[in-house]
Each structure stands twice: as structure tokens, then as C-alpha cells.
Amino acid sequence: MSNILEIKDLEKTYVSDSERLTILKNLNLSVAEGSKVVIVGESGSGKSTLLNIIGGIDKITSGTVLAGPDGKYNLSKLDEGEIAEYRSSFLGLIFQFHYLLKDFTALENVYMPAFIAGVPKKEAEEKAAALLQDVGVYDRRNHLPSQLSGGERQRVAVARSLINNPSLILADEPTGNLDPANAQLIGDLLFSMVEKYNKTLLLVTHDLTLAKKGGNCFKIVKGRLESAEIKGSGR
Amino acid sequence: MTFKSSLMFAKSLIFPKAEKKSSARRSLWGALLCIGLSIVPLVVVLSITNGMIQGMTDRIIGLSSNNIQAYVSPKLKDTQQAQAYRDYAEQFKTVDGVLGVYPEISVTALAAGKKMRTGIQIRALNKEIFSQNKAFSELFSIIEGDIQSFQNQNEETETWAIVGQKMAEMLELHEGDTFRVITIKTIDGKQSPKLTSFKVSAIVSSGYQELDALWVFIPLESAYKFISLANASYTVMIETPDSYSPDLVRIQKELKADYGKYINFYRWDQVHAAEFENFSSTKVMLVFIMILIVLVASINISSAIIMLVMERKKEIAILKSIGATPSGITFSFIITGMTCGLGGLILGLPFGLLAAVNANQIVQFIEKAVNAIARAGYVLKGVPADEINAIRLMDPAYYLQTIPVDLPFAQIILISLSTVLLALLVSVIPSVKAGKEKPLDILRKA
Numbered sequence: 017m018s019n020i021l022e023i024k025d026l027e028k029t030y031v032s033d034s035e036r037l038t039i040l041k042n043l044n045l046s047v048a049e050g051s052k053v054v055i056v057g058e059s060g061s062g063k064s065t066l067l068n069i070i071g072g073i074d075k076i077t078s079g080t081v082l083a084g085p086d087g088k089y090n091l092s093k094l095d096e097g098e099i100a101e102y103r104s105s106f107l108g109l110i111f112q113f114h115y116l117l118k119d120f121t122a123l124e125n126v127y128m129p130a131f132i133a134g135v136p137k138k139e140a141e142e143k144a145a146a147l148l149q150d151v152g153v154y155d156r157r158n159h160l161p162s163q164l165s166g167g168e169r170q171r172v173a174v175a176r177s178l179i180n181n182p183s184l185i186l187a188d189e190p191t192g193n194l195d196p197a198n199a200q201l202i203g204d205l206l207f208s209m210v211e212k213y214n215k216t217l218l219l220v221t222h223d224l225t226l227a228k229k230g231g232n233c234f235k236i237v238k239g240r241l242e243s244a245e246i247k248g249s250g251r
Numbered sequence: 252m253t254f255k256s257s258l259m260f261a262k263s264l265i266f267p268k269a270e271k272k273s274s275a276r277r278s279l280w281g282a283l284l285c286i287g288l289s290i291v292p293l294v295v296v297l298s299i300t301n302g303m304i305q306g307m308t309d310r311i312i313g314l315s316s317n318n319i320q321a322y323v324s325p326k327l328k329d330t331q332q333a334q335a336y337r338d339y340a341e342q343f344k345t346v347d348g349v350l351g352v353y354p355e356i357s358v359t360a361l362a363a364g365k366k367m368r369t370g371i372q373i374r375a376l377n378k379e380i381f382s383q384n385k386a387f388s389e390l391f392s393i394i395e396g397d398i399q400s401f402q403n404q405n406e407e408t409e410t411w412a413i414v415g416q417k418m419a420e421m422l423e424l425h426e427g428d429t430f431r432v433i434t435i436k437t438i439d440g441k442q443s444p445k446l447t448s449f450k451v452s453a454i455v456s457s458g459y460q461e462l463d464a465l466w467v468f469i470p471l472e473s474a475y476k477f478i479s480l481a482n483a484s485y486t487v488m489i490e491t492p493d494s495y496s497p498d499l500v501r502i503q504k505e506l507k508a509d510y511g512k513y514i515n516f517y518r519w520d521q522v523h524a525a526e527f528e529n530f531s532s533t534k535v536m537l538v539f540i541m542i543l544i545v546l547v548a549s550i551n552i553s554s555a556i557i558m559l560v561m562e563r564k565k566e567i568a569i570l571k572s573i574g575a576t577p578s579g580i581t582f583s584f585i586i587t588g589m590t591c592g593l594g595g596l597i598l599g600l601p602f603g604l605l606a607a608v609n610a611n612q613i614v615q616f617i618e619k620a621v622n623a624i625a626r627a628g629y630v631l632k633g634v635p636a637d638e639i640n641a642i643r644l645m646d647p648a649y650y651l652q653t654i655p656v657d658l659p660f661a662q663i664i665l666i667s668l669s670t671v672l673l674a675l676l677v678s679v680i681p682s683v684k685a686g687k688e689k690p691l692d693i694l695r696k697a
Contacts, residue, residue: 073572073691096577100252104574115569118270119263129573132256160269176573 020183020216021047021070022087026079027239028065039065041239043079049183052210052217054230056244061236063220067188070218071109072099084183104133108177108215110206112189114169116161122148122172123157130179140179147175150212151205167198174206178213185210187219191226199223252570252579260570260579261586264559275558279591282551286595286670287602289548293541294603297662299610300534302655310459311526312519313386317353317488319503320522322515330485333471337377340487346509348502351490353380356474358483361433362467364422371418372465373432375474378402381413384490395419396426396453404452406472412449415463416456424451432467436479445479458653487514494519545670548595552588553677560584560685568690581686585678592674596667604663610654618644 028040039062047053057063068074069081072091081091089102103109116125127144131137148154151171153164161169170190177185190206191199203226210217221227235244267273312318321343323330329339340354356375361368381387381398394416404411414424424430428451436445449469456463474480491502499518506516520527560567567580606613622641629639645654 068691071572100571100574100576100579103572109572111572115565115572117263117566117569119267119566121268124259128256128259128570131259132252132570132574132579134253137255162269180574 018049018085019046020049020083020085021045021218022080022082023070024080024082026066026069026081027077028062028069028074029077038239040069040236043236043239043241045234045241047184047216047218049216050214051232052207052230053219054227054233055218055220055236055241056222056224056227056233057236059222062239063236064188066236067186067218067220070184071107071186072102104129104180106183108180108182108185110170110173110177110185110187110190112192114161114166114173114193116169116172116176118161121158121160122153122164122168125161125172126176126179129176133180144175144179147178148172150209151175165198166194167201170194170198170202171205174202174209178209178215181213182215184216184218187217187221189221189223190219191221191223199226203229252574252576252582254582256575257579257582258586260566260575260583261590263566264563264583264587265590273562275555275562278551278555278558279587282548282555283591283594283598285548285551286545286592286674287598289541289544290596290599290666290670291603291606293538293545293666294600294663295607295610296537296541297666298604298607298656298658299654300537301659301662302657304530304534305657306655307459307530308527309386310390310457310462311523312494313384313390314457314462316486316517316519316522317384317386318491318494318499318519319489319506320517320519321487321489321506321510322517323485323487324513325480325483325485327485327513333475336485337471343487343489343506343510346502346505348491348498349489349506350492351384353377353384353488353490354471355486355488356471356480356483357486358434358474358478358480360467360478362418362422363431363433364424365428366423367421369418369421370465371432371467373434373467373469373474373478375469375471375478378404378470380468384488390457391455392458394454394456396451398453400450401452401468401470404470406470406476410447410449410469410473410477411452412473413453413455413468414451415466416454417460417464418467419451419454421464424454426451426454432478434479435481437481447477489516542669546673549592549670549673549677552591552674553681555591556584556588556678556681556685559587560681560688563685564688567685567688571688571690577686579686580688581682584682584685585675588678588682589671589674592671595674596670600663600667604658607656607658610656614644614654618642 023043023045026040026043027038029036029038043066055063055066065074069076069091070083072094076092083089083091083102084106089106094102117128120128123141123144126147127140130140130143145154145157148157151174153168153171156164156168164172187206191202194202203223207229217230219226219230227233233244234241265279267276329335336354340352343349343352353376358373360371360373362371377383378401381391381402398413401411401413419425422430429448430451432447432449434445434447435442449467491499503516503518570580621644625642626636626639630636
């Protein structure tokens with residue numbers, strides 16, 4: 017299987033007035049298409065930073081991040097418009113917080129990425145309705161995020177990440193803000209949806225139970241990725 | 252980001268479903284209200300100044316000079332006798348486009364009424380001018396008396412005159428009253444006054460007091476018989492189909508070519524150049540001030556959009572994380588700003604038009620209210636009620652007695668387009684800033 021993501025010698029340094037803080041150093045990672053990669057690590061180790069870089073949200077200090085078939089997207093060279101296109105067509109993002117648009121209904125939140133990408137509204141709505149059916153909140157499709165429970169919001173977020181048929185799903189602590197029961201449900205749902213739609217998943221989590229569901233597992237140690245074996249269970 | 256998705260986001264900015272209590276949204280509605288309020292006086296001022304200028308122009312052209320005015324040399328022998336003068340003027344009708352000719356002798360004089368005297372302009376014209384000339388018959392209204400005695404008089408024995416309303420008020424004249432006119436005659440190089448008595452046949456008003464305060468109309472024959480013409484000027488008002496037609500220049504040129512030896516021909520815009528320049532500059536100044544008000548109101552839109560961007564940073568970041576482009580986000584905020592401008596326009600325009608159409612009633616109402624308050628204040632201070640002068644908001648000494656309203660639809664369309672364009676311009680900077688928001692900082696802080 018070909019690689020969908022190739023990271024080479026990635027370095028990320030934050031420079032403030034008084035100090036330079038290197039979060040990621042000489043980090044290398046290859047993610048094969050269809051794989052489910054899990055990254056774990058201590059708080060502040062740089063897991064979310066890595067995901068933000070891959071999501072085009074944060075900038076690279078040095079190194080290369082190539083995403084897409086044949087490294088179509090070189091993240092250090094994309095301008096704002098290209099990054100938008102990259103996020104729209106290649107990525108599905110799930111955050112720890114649901115990050116749904118508060119004035120849009122569940123259905124609108126799910127179809128919005130497709131609508132932004134130019135899919136006709138009716139088609140986008142149908143697709144969104146099917147995804148909401150898949151994640152089990154179809155009945156709540158006309159409710160605003162404020163009218164949904166935490167678990168339901170995260171289900172909507174999972175559905176939204178899949179609407180544009182992305183190649184890669186980036187999930188940053190998707191269960192981090194949920195109670196254990198809901199975390200278990202959302203974790204299972206995430207993996208089942210990724211499996212169903214045959215997507216590549218890059219998951220960052222503290223939750224070892226969730227991490228165990230993935231395939232390759234890595235741990236960030238001193239800014240570098242090391243292979244890790246998940247032992248035990250629980251969060 | 253597609254146009255439709257930008258519209259959808261803009262709609263959620265203006266009509267949010269979740270949080271109704273938003274200070275940015277309140278500012279947005281406030282800006283809309285300000286635009287609406289600023290549009291009202293702009294439309295009213297435009298409509299009134301247009302009507303006022305049109306009304307004054309019509310009166311000045313129609314009653315004072317007509318479309319072309321001929322200045323005849325007093326040395327011309329045809330000016331020495333009324334019928335000869337009339338016949339001479341009739342020749343101008345041979346020029347294509349000349350509809351009517353009205354010979355006139357104009358003399359500056361002093362009029363003495365019951366208690367006071369005032370400077371006047373005697374206008375000696377054909378007796379039939381009040382019924383024959385379109386402008387005279389339409390623009391003069393008879394306040395007192397009738398024009399029959401004026402038109403049917405025997406100029407050999409009778410001296411009927413028609414006077415302007417304002418002058419009649421100043422000289423305390425009424426129908427049938429006699430007043431004296433003093434002109435200057437020169438005998439052997441010595442100047443002496445010549446007194447003539449005239450009887451008031453009718454008191455007329457053109458609605459423009461500046462004109463009504465000056466004019467006394469007498470028949471052409473009476474001028475030759477009863478007053479001194481030592482300082483008289485001889486003119487002919489020449490009526491043509493349209494005051495604003497380019498054909499006027501052609502008629503003027505032909506008249507000059509045929510009769511230019513003893514006569515100068517001037518178009519109305521040349522005769523009254525100073526007045527019209529004054530009208531135009533006043534209108535430009537007023538409209539400029541009103542546009543400044545709209546401009547200041549538009550700046551509120553900019554402030555509201557700045558607040559909206561600050562309030563909606565999270566939504567901007569979320570949209571960017573799902574593929575929205577900076578230009579798409581910018582466009583959403585620009586649409587919001589323009590909608591605000593358009594909303595203000597939709598709110599203000601009907602009120603402006605309504606106020607313009609009812610300008611006379613509104614001014615009267617305000618005048619009554621101001622006078623009632625002022626009267627109450629003076630009475631409380633102990634000033635006797637009969638000593639209190641009424642306050643006139645629009646003194647007819649300077650304006651027309653009734654405000655003529657002329658809705659300038661082309662200019663209103665221009666205002667509407669300019670307001671929306673202005674709303675767009677003031678929204679650009681905060682909207683571009685919204686498009687440049689970095690999602691990372693916002694999502695981290697959220």
C-alpha cells in the first residue's frame with residue numbers, strides 16, 4: 017500500500033521573547049493508505065502540535081510534510097488558498113471539543129464542508145443525512161449544537177469529518193471531553209466509521225483503551241516518534 | 252468557498268439561531284438604524300431643494316425674462332410709442348421657434364402707500380399678458396381684486412395697476428386703493444420728481460416674495476402717458492417652447508442675426524446666471540453635508556463588523572478547519588456589511604419619501620410646536636402675547652411660500668447605490684481581517 021503521509025526531519029520550534037522551545041525534532045513518520053495510526057504521549061509532548069501541522073493549522077519550522085498521493089501537498093509550500101483546498105478535499109478533522117457551528121443545525125454542520133467545496137446543497141444534504149444516520153443522530157438533525165448532548169455533538173463532528181470523502185482523518189483526543197461511557201461509544205463509532213468508509217486514521221489520544229483499537233502506535237518522546245506497545249487498559 | 256456557502260454564513264451572522272444576545276449584532280442593527288436615519292434627511296433635502304430650485308427657476312424665467320430677453324436700445328425710434336414698440340417686437344415672431352413676444356418698459360421708482368414708501372420696479376406690459384402668457388396665467392395667483400379693471404381700462408383716463416402681494420402688505424394697499432409712484436424726470440439737465448397716482452386693480456402673488464415685493468404692473472400705454480421714462484429700460488420677453496432645449500441657442504443666434512443691430516438677445520441662463528449659480532452651490536453644499544451624515548453613519552457598519560469578527564473568531568476558525576478560504580470568509584462579512592447598508596436604505600427611504608411628500612405639513616407642524624413652546628415661555632416671562640412675533644422656520648421672504656416637492660428619482664437611485672457601495676467600502680478592511688484570522692490561535696483558546 018502506498019503512503020498517504022510522509023513526514024521527514026520535522027522540527028517545530030516556538031520562539032518567544034525570552035526563549036526558544038523546540039517541541040518536535042527530527043520527527044519522521046510514514047502513514048500508509050488505509051492504516052490506523054495512533055500517537056500517544058505525555059501532556060505537552062507535542063502530539064497536538066504534530067496534528068495541527070499535518071492539518072495545515074500550524075507552520076513547520078523545518079523538514080518536510082508531504083500528504084496525498086505522490087506527495088501532492090507539500091505543506092511547507094502551500095498558500096492559504098491551497099491549504100483551504102487541502103483541508104477541504106484531503107482531510108477530515110475531529111477535535112477534542114466538537115467545534116460545531118453554533119448557529120447551524122446538526123444537518124447543516126455536517127453538510128457545510130461539502131457545500132463549501134462546491135457540492136450542490138441538495139446532494140450535500142442527502143449525504144449529510146446518510147452520515148447522521150450512520151452515526152445515530154439522524155433524529156436530531158434539525159437541532160442546534162446547544163440542544164445536543166456532548167456525545168451527540170461528537171457524533172455529528174465524526175459525521176462532518178467524513179462528508180467530503182477525505183483520504184485522511186485526523187482525530188485529536190476525540191474522546192477527551194467525554195465521560196467514560198460516551199468515550200467508549202465515540203471511540204467505537206470512530207473506528208467503525210473509518211473501517212466502513214475505508215479511511216486512513218491518524219489518532220492522537222491519552223485514552224489507552226481507544227489507542228488499543230488502532231494499528232501502529234507511536235509515542236512522542238523528546239520530540240521524536242518511537243514505536244510503542246499499549247499495555248493495560250483505561251484512560 | 253462557494254458564493255452560496257458564504258451567503259449561508261453571512262445569514263447566520265445577521266440572523267443567528269443560537270445566541271440572540273450579542274453586542275456585535277446590536278451594533279449591526281444600530282448601524283442599520285443610523286443609515287436609515289441619515290437617509291431620511293438626505294432624501295428630504297434633495298426633494299425639497301430640487302422642488303424649490305425648480306419652482307424659483309420657473310418663476311424667475313417665466314415671470315421675469317421668459318426664455319430669451321431682448322434688450323432694446325432706447326434710441327430706436329420704434330420705442331417712442333406703444334403701438335410702434337409692439338409692432339417692432341412682433342417682427343421677432345418671424346424667427347422659427349418664437350411663440351410669443353411681450354414688449355416691456357421697466358422703470359425703477361418709489362412707491363408711497365398709506366404710511367410708508369418703498370422702492371419698486373414698474374413693469375409696463377401689454378394688458379393681456381396675464382391671460383395670454385402661459386407663465387403669467389399659471390404662476391400668478393390673484394390674492395385680492397381682479398384683473399378685469401386692469402385689462403379693460405382706458406389708458407387715456409384710467410391708471411389701474413396690479414401689485415405684488417408683499418408690496419401691498421408693506422404699503423398697506425387693498426383693491427381699489429390709490430398709491431403714488433414717484434419717477435425721476437430730467438428737464439434741461441435738471442432732475443425733478445414726477446408723481447403719478449395708480450389704483451390697485453388686483454393684488455397678485457407668484458409665491459416668491461422676493462419678486463412680489465418689487466413688481467407693479469401697468470399697461471404699456473400708461474408708461475408712455477403717466478410716468479417718466481428717463482431711466483427706463485426697454486426689453487422684450489420672448490417665449491419659446493422649452494426653456495431647457497438646445498434649440499434655444501439656435502433661436503437666440505437667428506434673432507441676433509436678424510435684429511442684432513439695435514438689440515441684444517440673452518438666454519435666461521445668461522440673464523440670471525448669478526441666481527442659478529447661487530441655487531446650485533446651495534444645493535451642492537446641502538447635499539454634501541447630508542452625504543457626510545450618511546458617511547458617518549456608514550462608519551458604524553465598520554465598527555459593527557469589527558465587533559462581529561471579534562465575536563465570531565471561533566466560527567471563522569471552524570470554517571477554515573473545514574475548508575473555507577480566506578476570501579470566502581471575507582466575502583461573508585462584506586455581504587453582512589452591505590446587507591446592513593441595504594437594510595438601512597430600505598428602512599430610511601420610505602420614511603424619507605414620506606417626509607418629503609409631506610414636507611409642508613411637517614414644517615407647519617414643527618412651526619406650530621415651536622411657536623407654542625416659545626409663546627408659553629414668553630408668556631411665563633411676562634411678555635404680552637400680542638408682542639410676540641411668530642417664528643417662521645422657512646421664511647417665505649427667502650423661499651417659496653409653499654414648499655414644492657420634486658422627487659428626484661434618478662438621484663434617489665444614485666443615493667441608494669452609493670449607500671450600498673459605501674457600506675461595502677467600510678466593511679472591506681474588517682472583513683479582510685476576518686479572512687486572515689489564524690485558526691490555530693482561536694481553536695487553542697476556545
